[in-house]
Amino acid sequence: MPFTLVGPCEYREEIRKSRFITLAAPISSAADAQAFLEQNSDLNATHNCWAWKLTDQYRSSDDGEPGGTAGRPILAAIEAQEFDQVVVLVIRWYGGIQLGTGGLARAYGGGANKCLQQADRVALVNRVPLSFDCSFSELALVKLRLAELNGLVAHESFTANGVELQISLGPEHVALLQRQLADLSRGRIVLQRSSVD
Incomplete structure (x- = not known):
């Protein structure tokens, strides 16, 4: 490694x-x-x-x-x-x-x-860039799930409807985080691959 x-x-x-x-x-x-x-x-x-x-x-x-x-x-x-x-x-x-x-x-x-x-x-951990939106009330739980999987918040911006997050996460954890966030948001949160700047 x-x-x-x-x-x-x-x-x-x-x-x-x-x-x-x-x-x-x-x-x-x-x-x-x-x-x-x-x-x-x-x-x-x-x-x-x-x-x-x-x-x-x-x-x-x-x-x-x-x-x-x-x-x-x-x-x-x-x-x-x-x-x-x-x-x-x-x-x-x-x-x-x-x-x-x-x-x-x-x-x-x-x-x-x-x-x-x-x-x-x-x-050095290999991570993939991802993005998604969540509500204000979901933010604390989202960050907790992300931390449990050794993910990082690269950027967050607050909007009128909630929070836009850009994160990076080990590729082996993407499917698990997607399931956790879907459960948390009743299927509304969907992870999307981001392009690296």
């Missing part, structure tokens, strides 16, 4: 006089990853190496280090710990001692590994 980070995390270490700071954060898009890298890269550092993974998309950069010694080891650390929807940036200040290609790969991959190992993680 894939995991993502609960929030940003950081790990610092010194290896043979070079200083490394590893920063990681959850992302939901490639634009999120790019924004994180732009906000956190240190232009005064020797190298800002990074990798990110978002389902089947991934990118990495060695930022001037020898090819394959930084970005790929960082990405390998993300994948080895079954993370997804995560960006990792490792910032290096060169300390005057060469680490060699193996030493660089160990430093970048190791920093990413240690940062992710100590971070709070949450399992």
